[in-house]
Amino acid sequence: MKSRPAASSVQIKLVTCPTCGGDSVYAASNPFRPFCSERCKNIDLGAWASESFRMPATGLPEDQIADDEPRSSASH
Numbered sequence: 225m226k227s228r229p230a231a232s233s234v235q236i237k238l239v240t241c242p243t244c245g246g247d248s249v250y251a252a253s254n255p256f257r258p259f260c261s262e263r264c265k266n267i268d269l270g271a272w273a274s275e276s277f278r279m280p281a282t283g284l285p286e287d288q289i290a291d292d293e294p295r296s297s298a299s300h
């Protein structure tokens with residue numbers, strides 16, 4: 225789905241929206257810049273907030289915890 229404008233008559237600086245990756249108008253007419261819309265801005269702020277409040281629950285995988293037996297020192 226291509227929504228690129230064929231020809232821009234006026235010089236509008238377009239930047240990439242950090243949220244959706246689409247074209248965002250980086251001008252005074254866009255109060256949500258560098259986001260393309262208020263929705264994307266809210267999504268980005270929400271993601272930042274949730275990322276901040278997220279508990280660091282990602283510890284060691286169970287494989288490393290269970291593999292604690294010194295099987296290499298087994299004698300034959």
Ligand SMILES: [Zn+2]
Nearest residue numbers: 241244260264
């Ligand atoms: Zn966007």
